[in-house]
Amino acid sequence: MTQSTTMLPPKRFEVYKDDHKKWRWRLISKAQIRTESPQGYASKQGCLNALKVVKGLMQDADLVEL
Numbered sequence: 001m002t003q004s005t006t007m008l009p010p011k012r013f014e015v016y017k018d019d020h021k022k023w024r025w026r027l028i029s030k031a032q033i034r035t036e037s038p039q040g041y042a043s044k045q046g047c048l049n050a051l052k053v054v055k056g057l058m059q060d061a062d063l064v065e066l
Contacts, residue, residue: 013055015047023047
């Protein structure tokens, strides 16, 4: 089941199949892709596992001003 884009939260992670039938994730903010998985995954579960790792790492990320 897909949701109407008007009902989607403005900040979200999306999981989808790419043109090569590989699973990928992407971070959406204000209707723009901010970052996405650097590789495709053979299984949806593999993609979700990678996304879980990324989300966990980001909790402890520091802000560095350059």
